[in-house]
């Protein structure tokens with residue numbers, strides 16, 4: 782399914798994403814979001830705590846109290862909008878990926894890279910479990926980490942309707958991570 786964004790709204794996503802993650806990292810030194818790699822007809826936007834590398838997939842936001850870190854990035858492709866573009870005129874982008882990764886900071890230099898759980902969404906992929914928000918249990922290793930565990934199975938039509946709907950779904954995932962993983966007072970099993 783196609784999730785569209787007008788080019789003029791791309792800059793505003795920086796603030797949207799910064800605010801989303803600031804909510805679960807209270808007191809974090811600085812959380813920013815930047816747009817990068819505008820080449821090849823695509824733009825990526827990713828959150829960071831002061832970007833140090835040009836490769837946005839290496840940008841992290843760290844939670845010192847729990848030793849966890851997250852990365853979040855979106856890849857948008859420039860699109861030609863024909864029929865079905867609705868009220869969108871002018872340069873538009875289509876969401877290719879929205880990826881939220883959870884890591885254990887102290888293991889980032891090890892073979893497994895500290896990968897814990899990856900939350901993905903690939904709206905352009907024609908696959909029931911991969912198109913909508915889904916989970917990869919990266920810490921389970923191959924082949925289990927490749928399995929797509931859908932988080933909204935049966936609701937792709939709603940969740941992937943537009944960027945506001947997907948944002949609502951990801952806001953819930955982010956809030957869950959804040960409550961279950963980053964809260965030192967989270968309950969037991």
Ligand SMILES: [Zn+2]
Nearest residue numbers: 901902915917
């Ligand atoms: Zn995936």
